[in-house]
Amino acid sequence: MISLTPAEIEALLLSLRISGVAVACALPFAILVATALALGRFPGRFILDAIVHLPLILPPVVMGYLLLIGFGTRAPLGAWLYETFDVRFVFSWTGAALASAIVSFPFQVRAIRLSLENVNSGLYQAAETLGAGPIDRFFSLTLPLALPGIIAGAITAFAASLGEFGAIITFVSNIPGETRTLPLAIYTAIQTPGGELAAARLAALSIGLAFGGLLLSEIAMRHIRKRATA
Amino acid sequence: MSIHLSIRHKIGKLDLDADFHIKEPGITALFGPSGSGKTSLINIIAGLERPDTGRIEISEHVVFDHARQINLPTRHRRVGYVFQDARLFPHKTVSENLYFGARRNADKLNREEQTAILEMLGISPLMGRRPAALSGGEKQRVALGRALLANPDILLLDEPLSALDHARKQEILPYFEWLRDHRRIPILYVTHAIDEVARLADHLVVIDQGKTLASGSVFDMLGRSDLPPLAGQFDAGTVLPARIVSRDPKAEVSFLECAGQRIVVPYLGRPASHQVRLHIRARDVMIARTAPSGISANNIIPVTITDISDLDGDTVDISLCFGHDADASLFAATSGRPTLHARITRWSAGRLNLERHQKVFAVIKSVTVDGQLSDHSL
Numbered sequence: 001m002i003s004l005t006p007a008e009i010e011a012l013l014l015s016l017r018i019s020g021v022a023v024a025c026a027l028p029f030a031i032l033v034a035t036a037l038a039l040g041r042f043p044g045r046f047i048l049d050a051i052v053h054l055p056l057i058l059p060p061v062v063m064g065y066l067l068l069i070g071f072g073t074r075a076p077l078g079a080w081l082y083e084t085f086d087v088r089f090v091f092s093w094t095g096a097a098l099a100s101a102i103v104s105f106p107f108q109v110r111a112i113r114l115s116l117e118n119v120n121s122g123l124y125q126a127a128e129t130l131g132a133g134p135i136d137r138f139f140s141l142t143l144p145l146a147l148p149g150i151i152a153g154a155i156t157a158f159a160a161s162l163g164e165f166g167a168i169i170t171f172v173s174n175i176p177g178e179t180r181t182l183p184l185a186i187y188t189a190i191q192t193p194g195g196e197l198a199a200a201r202l203a204a205l206s207i208g209l210a211f212g213g214l215l216l217s218e219i220a221m222r223h224i225r226k227r228a229t230a
Numbered sequence: 231m232s233i234h235l236s237i238r239h240k241i242g243k244l245d246l247d248a249d250f251h252i253k254e255p256g257i258t259a260l261f262g263p264s265g266s267g268k269t270s271l272i273n274i275i276a277g278l279e280r281p282d283t284g285r286i287e288i289s290e291h292v293v294f295d296h297a298r299q300i301n302l303p304t305r306h307r308r309v310g311y312v313f314q315d316a317r318l319f320p321h322k323t324v325s326e327n328l329y330f331g332a333r334r335n336a337d338k339l340n341r342e343e344q345t346a347i348l349e350m351l352g353i354s355p356l357m358g359r360r361p362a363a364l365s366g367g368e369k370q371r372v373a374l375g376r377a378l379l380a381n382p383d384i385l386l387l388d389e390p391l392s393a394l395d396h397a398r399k400q401e402i403l404p405y406f407e408w409l410r411d412h413r414r415i416p417i418l419y420v421t422h423a424i425d426e427v428a429r430l431a432d433h434l435v436v437i438d439q440g441k442t443l444a445s446g447s448v449f450d451m452l453g454r455s456d457l458p459p460l461a462g463q464f465d466a467g468t469v470l471p472a473r474i475v476s477r478d479p480k481a482e483v484s485f486l487e488c489a490g491q492r493i494v495v496p497y498l499g500r501p502a503s504h505q506v507r508l509h510i511r512a513r514d515v516m517i518a519r520t521a522p523s524g525i526s527a528n529n530i531i532p533v534t535i536t537d538i539s540d541l542d543g544d545t546v547d548i549s550l551c552f553g554h555d556a557d558a559s560l561f562a563a564t565s566g567r568p569t570l571h572a573r574i575t576r577w578s579a580g581r582l583n584l585e586r587h588q589k590v591f592a593v594i595k596s597v598t599v600d601g602q603l604s605d606h607s608l
């Protein structure tokens with residue numbers, strides 16, 4: 001077993017933390033937006049759909065640039081957040097999490113939406129005749145029935161976050177221990193003369209992580225499927 | 231315990247125009263061909279669809295009134311709804327499904343009543359399972375239990391048997407009979423199967439192309455040949471109430487009494503004075519000018535022709551009133567005497583010179599007793 005250097009461990013843990021926070025914070029919004037898109041009939045639904053999918057088609061560097069002009073300490077929104085809540089995104093790991101969350105948001109919404117659209121709408125009618133109101137139906141039917149989609153979405157979004165490069169380096173730069181995630185560490189190693197081995201080790205780590213995530217999602221899905229049909 | 235409905239609603243090309251009033255508990259069959267608007271009608275009663283105009287009252291509560299802008303949401307209407315496809319919640323166990331409605335209703339059934347329902351339906355052994363592990367018949371039983379445990383004011387059944395094969399149907403039908411006979415809850419039963427109507431229904435509402443054509447007691451309604459959805463049906467005929475009188479010494483047949491006439495059917499295994507219902511299909515009734523002898527059929531009834539009407543194709547429908555007395559032809563419609571129907575070819579009717587007021591004999595080839603078909607040789 002090859003042991004990891006402190007810098008490698010630092011980059012790995014930072015990547016996991018940033019992706020974890022990004023996915024966890026985006027999840028409630030993703031469920032809300034997916035529910036609105038799947039079940040809601042309202043004007044502007046098409047526009048909401050387009051906005052959610054924007055990060056998929058926009059170059060990540062542009063995403064990072066937009067975040068910079070939106071959340072920089074001198075930008076109106078960034079300045080307000082900094083002064084009122086003492087929250088600073090620029091040059092901080094929280095900024096990396098924000099960038100990851102936005103970039104991976106469409107993955108969560110798509111997976112949740114798909115599983116919501118697969119739910120037989122007759123079940124909601126049945127619940128209604130049995131006395132369940134809209135909020136009740138959301139928690140007793142919508143959420144549990146969308147669980148496979150929620151988990152699949154979270155895992156895909158987590159994996160996409162781990163690989164995010166352009167938006168992070170543009171928005172919060174490449175600071176060791178603060179914003180230098182695995183992809184940024186690989187990039188740095190390649191830029192450094194004689195860093196080929198370090199880059200290879202980090203790349204291997206990334207590949208291992210990806211396979212681990214895949215395995216985890218497979219186990220989770222199998223468990224859920226068993227629960228739904230047992 | 232009543233339902234009073236008068237609504238109009240346009241769904242695509244169908245113009246729904248329904249009007250009926252059910253006062254008594256028991257099963258009311260909403261009968262009509264596919265696409266006649268039956269399901270839309272009970273969805274409207276449940277509040278799942280909103281009619282363009284009209285008024286709906288369930289057990290003295292106005293749940294919809296267009297003029298007064300009342301539209302009670304489904305969850306407050308206290309309707310029990312059993313869907314064609316059961317619609318059990320796939321992620322919940324049978325037990326969780328059953329109590330879903332009961333848990334959300336302040337006006338619960340007490341424990342004994344709940345136990346009685348579960349026992350009647352025989353679903354206690356299934357409690358821990360999930361819907362995917364149930365057979366079609368078991369699913370419908372759980373769906374029925376789930377609706378009943380919520381203690382509804384009215385039960386709506388949307389072709390609950392149509393997705394089941396014959397054997398599963400026979401498994402479920404007795405539960406509906408039990409409901410009809412033991413619980414004072416009005417039941418609206420949507421179906422396009424005459425045999426289900428004949429076996430279960432107390433009242434009948436006939437609907438065709440969105441219009442409610444007629445409603446009334448199933449005994450009066452089933453024999454009517456003026457209602458297109460009923461007349462000409464393969465299984466069309468008459469439903470008659472009868473009483474078991476006795477049996478033969480070897481217990482091979484039972485003797486029934488129906489409006490003063492003795493009817494012989496295969497032994498029913500039930501005690502005397504027990505009430506049953508007979509379903510005599512028009513195609514199982516032959517007509518003879520004179521009382522036939524040396525014939526295997528046991529049920530030969532003197533009748534008087536009250537009407538002859540043309541059906542599609544080469545058949546005619548002959549309405550027959552029990553008895554050979556003068557009253558039979560005069561009072562057929564009002565006397566409450568049972569009317570039989572015979573469906574014979576136009577050629578036969580012409581050959582026998584059949585006409586109104588004529589005294590003839592009805593030879594009944596087979597009788598269905600409480601859904602159980604009797605032998606053809608009787």
